Amino acid sequence: MSELLVTGGQVLRPDMTVERADVLVSQDSGDIVAVDEPGTLDGDDELDASDGLVIPGLVNAHTHVAMTLLRGLADDKPLDAWLQEDVWPVEAELTAEDIRAGAELGLVEMIRSGTTALSDMYFEVEEIADAVDQAGMRAVLGFTAVTVGKDDEAARSDLQESLDVARRLDGAAGGRIQTTFQPHSLTTVGEAYLREFVPQALEDDLSIHLHANETRDEVTPIVDDHGQRPLAYADDISLLDGDTYVAHGVHVDDSEIDLLAETGTGVAHCPASNMKLASGMAPVQDLLDAGVTVGIGTDGAASNNDLDMFDEMRDAAMIGKLAADDASAVDASTVVEMATANGAALLGFDSGRIETGANADLAVIDLDAPHLTPAHDLVSHLAYAVHGSDVRHTVCDGEVLMRDRTVEVFDEQAVRERASDHAAALVERAGD
């Protein structure tokens, strides 16, 4: 039996208090087996958390991890033009090897900034699953179906593939990988297809993840075509339920917030992407007040442009206050909870809290830095002052993914070089 002791540090507990404690994790079960006073626990191996804060591994509730290859390729445009003019033409050239290289780069970036779980939407999902398996992280994966601009056969095959991938990969990597059925959005998948395929997903008890109410341009055509708000339309198709979470949820009115709360549908809030694409401000405090589970996602690196969940927590707090016109809205402990426990609840993992019995998914933050001095309130620091580069160690499922800022699960230099090479060749092909 192999046990790892995270020792010498302070620990963020589920009630958002901080205490001096050691954390013992079992590398066999992948669980936290004890959180106790310093000096009372022993392990076979140790991780030094002195001058550090042990926090739950962060949960990135919405991303497209392989889009690291498109980072900085096309900026400063609204969603529709950005997708159609820049992203989709380049994505059409992506090979399985490109996606593997981009996913590995994204996972290395996540490990280096304390993220241990992600919810991803993309294609060539086997490659992403293999990369996640090697990374030792947890993920909810899926194949994203789009039907606009496709003939009936191609459209149906996309949705069928989304069902097949969700069935095939669920439980992979020893249970660290779970899956969702993924219609891309309410405007990029036609109604007849949703009505045909969503019941099949529900019959198989598959969870569902889709983009919804991201921009105003997405809301108007649904209201025009269906005479109802997008989430009322989604509910009509049975898309909303306790195992569904939508990405964005920016332009939601009160009736839609109620629908999300009543159906138990979650929201993956993506503040940086919403600001960068000028999509709008999600009413996060209203969603939380209504009882909706809201997590935080980076979205892809092409609309962010990094995968640092600490940036994202700060952005969520800032834009949440602006949206509510209230400086007390979306406060520090709320964003930390969104990036940990809420994200884990959306993804369906027993992670997101440092507590006996929970998954041993954690990060150790180095507090020995000028920008983290003085230390009046460490929860405030997590929300407003810590950067991803302050993470000293990252652990998932009891395994050390990064120790003293050295990534142990990948050859980081090789991953970076391969991703750069693939990105350069991709852009050249797409330009031809």
Ligand SMILES: N[C@@H](CCSC[C@H]1O[C@@H](n2cnc3c(=O)[nH]cnc32)[C@H](O)[C@@H]1O)C(=O)O
């Ligand atoms: N199989 C699909 C690919 C969909 S993957 C998921 C898609 O979501 C796109 N994406 C990334 N960020 C956003 C966003 O914020 N809103 C909507 N789509 C996005 C991403 O570029 C990718 O094309 C096809 O045939 O086009």
Ligand SMILES: [Zn+2]
């Ligand atoms: Zn997205």
